[in-house]
Amino acid sequence: MLGATINRSPLVNYDEIAPLYDTQPYRSRAVDPELLAFLAERASAGAVSLLDIGCGTGNQLIANQSAAPRARLVGLDRSLGMLRQAAPKTRAIAWVQGDAAALPFQTGSFDFISSQFAFHHFLDKAGMLRAVFQVLGPGGRFVLRNLCPQEAADWLYYQYFPEAHIVDLQDFWPPQAIAAIMEGAGFAVTVAYEHVRFEQDLPEWLATVRRRDTCSQLRAIPDAAYAAGLRRLEQELADLGAPQRRANHLCLVTIRGDKPKAA
Numbered sequence: 323m324l325g326a327t328i329n330r331s332p333l334v335n336y337d338e339i340a341p342l343y344d345t346q347p348y349r350s351r352a353v354d355p356e357l358l359a360f361l362a363e364r365a366s367a368g369a370v371s372l373l374d375i376g377c378g379t380g381n382q383l384i385a386n387q388s389a390a391p392r393a394r395l396v397g398l399d400r401s402l403g404m405l406r407q408a409a410p411k412t413r414a415i416a417w418v419q420g421d422a423a424a425l426p427f428q429t430g431s432f433d434f435i436s437s438q439f440a441f442h443h444f445l446d447k448a449g450m451l452r453a454v455f456q457v458l459g460p461g462g463r464f465v466l467r468n469l470c471p472q473e474a475a476d477w478l479y480y481q482y483f484p485e486a487h488i489v490d491l492q493d494f495w496p497p498q499a500i501a502a503i504m505e506g507a508g509f510a511v512t513v514a515y516e517h518v519r520f521e522q523d524l525p526e527w528l529a530t531v532r533r534r535d536t537c538s539q540l541r542a543i544p545d546a547a548y549a550a551g552l553r554r555l556e557q558e559l560a561d562l563g564a565p566q567r568r569a570n571h572l573c574l575v576t577i578r579g580d581k582p583k584a585a
Contacts (some may be wrong), residue, residue, distance in 0.1 A: 353389045354382065354578065356465040360434050361390060370433040374400065374424050375454070376440025380408030383415050396432075398425070424447030430459040438467045441500075442493045443538075448503050454579075455507040461583040464509065465576065472496050473515060473573035478522055479539050482531075483551035486539040493542070497575045509579030522570040528555055 344385045357372070364370065370393045374383045377397030387395055395415040395564050405417045408447050420426045422437075423446035437456050444450045454464050469482070471490035480487035501511045531552060540548055 330435075336489075341365075348543075353385050354436060354438075354465075356463075356467075357434060357577070358385050358389055358454045358461050363398065364433075370394075371431060371459075373427070373432045373435045373457070375425075375435065375437040375450070376400075376443065377408065377417070378404045378440075380411055380415065380417065382436070382438055383408075386409055387412070387414065387491070396427075407511070423453055425453045425457050427457045429440075429456055430462075431457045431460055433462045435462070436462045436467075437465075439469065441466055441468050441495070442490070451500070451503045452507045455509060455576070455581060458581045460581060462581045464504075464579040464581070467574065467576045469494060470497060470515065470573040470575040473575075474516070474571055476570075477572045478527065478568065478570050479537065482555050483540065483543055483547060485543040485547040486519060489542045490539065497577060500577055504577070509581060511580075512578045514576045514578075516574040516576070517571065518574065519569070519571045521567050524555070524559055524568060526560060526568055531555065 339375045353509050361370070370390055370392065372383070372386060372390065372393050373396045374386075375398050377383055377399050378401075380397050383395050383397045384480065387393075396418060397405070397408060397415055398418045398420050399408075400421060402419050405419055409417050422440075435458055437450075437454075441447065441450070458464055469486060469490070471477075471494050474480070475487060477487075480490075497515075501513055504511045515577075530536050531540065534548060559566070
């Protein structure tokens with residue numbers, strides 16, 4: 323059942339880690355290409371209103387601001403600690419604490435809504451998708467971007483920490499399930515996969531893995547499972563004849579939902 327998912331949210335205290343969140347790898351952001359495409363279709367960035375759900379410390383919205391400097395930008399997150407990190411960065415964006423499934427906005431408030439790498443944290447996923455449709459204006463677009471564990475069993479995090487793959491398969495809905503809920507809400511949906519393949523420098527990765535807060539997959543598994551995977555990686559690298567690089571692969575999925583103009 324879709325509702326019977328294990329959710330990592332109780333395992334990750336974002337209020338607690340918020341002060342160090344931006345010091346983690348991969349927290350810098352460029353302008354969202356999905357937003358750029360949407361703005362190009364509209365041929366105007368002046369009057370649009372943008373909402374980012376699960377905005378964290380606000381880096382994506384701040385990057386997006388440069389593409390739509392006259393737009394109304396709003397970031398929503400459940401963690402007050404994360405929003406407290408976002409707020410000093412700019413006063414031009416409204417930072418709102420709230421539940422993704424009970425969005426505190428009027429019907430049709432936004433032209434473009436995004437949610438990046440956050441959907442697996444939401445407790446009521448179906449409720450969130452329906453709430454997005456409600457607050458999105460006619461002709462608006464919703465873009466959800468996330469990891470797709472169903473297509474990336476060979477990701478090194480899963481290879482060394484297999485319990486993380488088990489949790490993620492329950493916590494990250496299959497894209498088809500997300501699309502079905504969105505279509506039921508009234509969206510016209512498209513799904514696009516991006517397979518990222520690269521060579522991983524294992525000693526460099528070990529330094530990252532030793533800092534457990536850099537990846538929610540590591541925080542979602544029991545301490546013993548984390549320790550076992552870390553020990554295995556350390557033992558392999560202690561062998562001077564062992565390879566120092568390994569092929570790595572992860573899959574990202576982008577799900578776009580367009581709300582009909584007549585909705």
